Amino acid sequence: xxxxxxxxxxxxxxxxxxxxxxxxxxxxxxxxxxxxxxxxxxxxxxxxxxxxxxxxxxxxxxxxxxxxxxxxxxxxxxxxxxxxxxxxxxxxxxxxxxxxxxxxxxxxxxxxxxxxxxxxxxxxxxxxxxxxxxxxxxxxxxxxxxxxxxxxxxxxxxxxxxxxxxxxxxxxxxxxxxxxxxxxxxxxxxxxxxxxxxxxxxxxxxxxxxxxxxxxxxxxxxxxxxxxxxxxxxxxxxxxxxxxxxxxxxxxxxxxxxxxxxxxxxxxxxxxxxxxxx
Numbered sequence: 001x002x003x004x005x006x007x008x009x010x011x012x013x014x015x016x017x018x019x020x021x022x023x024x025x026x027x028x029x030x031x032x033x034x035x036x037x038x039x040x041x042x043x044x045x046x047x048x049x050x051x052x053x054x055x056x057x058x059x060x061x062x063x064x065x066x067x068x069x070x071x072x073x074x075x076x077x078x079x080x081x082x083x084x085x086x087x088x089x090x091x092x093x094x095x096x097x098x099x100x101x102x103x104x105x106x107x108x109x110x111x112x113x114x115x116x117x118x119x120x121x122x123x124x125x126x127x128x129x130x131x132x133x134x135x136x137x138x139x140x141x142x143x144x145x146x147x148x149x150x151x152x153x154x155x156x157x158x159x160x161x162x163x164x165x166x167x168x169x170x171x172x173x174x175x176x177x178x179x180x181x182x183x184x185x186x187x188x189x190x191x192x193x194x195x196x197x198x199x200x201x202x203x204x205x206x207x208x209x210x211x212x213x214x215x216x217x218x219x220x221x222x223x224x225x226x227x228x229x230x231x232x233x234x235x236x237x238x239x240x241x242x243x244x245x246x247x248x249x250x251x252x253x254x255x256x257x258x259x260x261x262x263x264x265x266x267x268x269x270x271x272x273x274x275x276x277x278x
Contacts, residue, residue: 120214
């Protein structure tokens with residue numbers, strides 16, 4: 001927005017300053033953690049820094065580490081990937097089903113998203129008690145997965161419903177009129193068009209599971225996931241290795257987000273190229 005003289009109005013600069021302050025408020029404390037994670041071997045948890053090194057990153061994987069960072073990271077990523085896949089499949093199936101009204105649809109919808117307003121710790125406690133009554137030992141890949149799905153699925157459903165509401169069914173009807181089967185229409189027309197939305201659902205499923213703490217406390221069993229390992233380190237570790245852990249986990253999160261955004265950009269470019277060729 002510019003004035004008649006070509007200059008931006010005062011409101012633009014005020015809003016820009018507010019946005020910059022907001023970003024600094026969000027990421028300023030994290031920036032301090034990222035910097036302190038590169039402390040020298042004799043460095044502590046505060047400034048000033050005593051040298052610069054990768055010592056504390058090595059400590060995460062070396063023999064002197066506290067806890068099981070490598071194992072907890074592997075479990076967190078595997079659990080997040082499975083949660084992402086299940087959330088994506090169920091959300092797509094539900095989105096297709098809810099395009100047609102059926103008896104009990106409203107009740108099923110509200111039941112599906114009810115876990116969003118329930119305290120995560122109580123959800124985990126309930127799942128843990130059910131497994132104990134069944135005589136099954138809680139494990140991260142079984143009860144932990146079930147607990148995470150109570151968090152990821154409602155978000156996946158809400159996003160997928162919004163995606164399907166914006167879908168123009170004329171494309172689907174045209175494919176059927178041209179002789180395509182229902183399955184061919186779904187795989188060759190509907191899903192490719194909805195691909196950016198599917199990536200968004202998958203990204204939500206991964207990130208929500210990857211950093212879930214409350215629902216994991218009582219459901220993952222004896223082996224921690226990464227959020228639980230971080231919580232344990234905050235009470236027992238007094239070295240910059242905790243900051244190094246924060247830097248590594250943040251890098252993993254941004255890597256996943258970058259891959260998802262890159263996939264969306266590639267899809268959009270391919271659509272633009274095909275439209276130009278047509």
